[in-house]
Amino acid sequence: MSSDSKKSQNEDLSQKFHDRARESALELHRLLLSLSTGAVAVFFFALTMKVDPPMTLIQKIIVLISLAAMSLASGAGIRALRADILVNFCRAKHMQSQECIEKEKFDRQKDKNEKSKKWLQDVLLKSFIIGVITFVIYIVLRVFGI
Numbered sequence: 001m002s003s004d005s006k007k008s009q010n011e012d013l014s015q016k017f018h019d020r021a022r023e024s025a026l027e028l029h030r031l032l033l034s035l036s037t038g039a040v041a042v043f044f045f046a047l048t049m050k051v052d053p054p055m056t057l058i059q060k061i062i063v064l065i066s067l068a069a070m071s072l073a074s075g076a077g078i079r080a081l082r083a084d085i086l087v088n089f090c091r092a093k094h095m096q097s098q099e100c101i102e103k104e105k106f107d108r109q110k111d112k113n114e115k116s117k118k119w120l121q122d123v124l125l126k127s128f129i130i131g132v133i134t135f136v137i138y139i140v141l142r143v144f145g146i
Helices: 003-048 057-096 100-144
Strands: none
Touching: 003 057, 003 100, 057 100
C-alpha cells in the first residue's frame, strides 16, 4: 500500500469522524432545545394552575429559577442554530468570492459567528443543567412538603 493511498484513507476516515461528531452535536443540540422548550411549558402550567397543596414561597422561587434557566437554554439554543447557519453561509461565500478583501470579510464574520456559537452552546448546556437540577430540587421540596 502506497503512502499516498494510506494518507487518503486516513483523510477519508478522519472526515467521517468529523461528520459524525457534527451530526452528534446537532442531535444533542436539538434534543436539549426541545427538552428546554417543553420544560418552559410545564413550568408555565405549574405556575398558573391551582395546585394542592399550594406551593410555598421557596417552591415558587425554585420553579421560577428553573423556568428562567430553561428559557435561557431555549433562547441560547435557537441563537446557536442561527450562528451555525451564518458560519456555513460565510464559508460558502468565502469559497465563492474572487477578491481577497471579500474573502477576509467573510472569514472575520465566520470567526465571529463560530465564537458566538460555541459560547451559546455552552450557555445552552449549562442553563439546561441548572434547570434540571432546580427542577429536581422543586420535586424534592414538593414530596417532603417543604
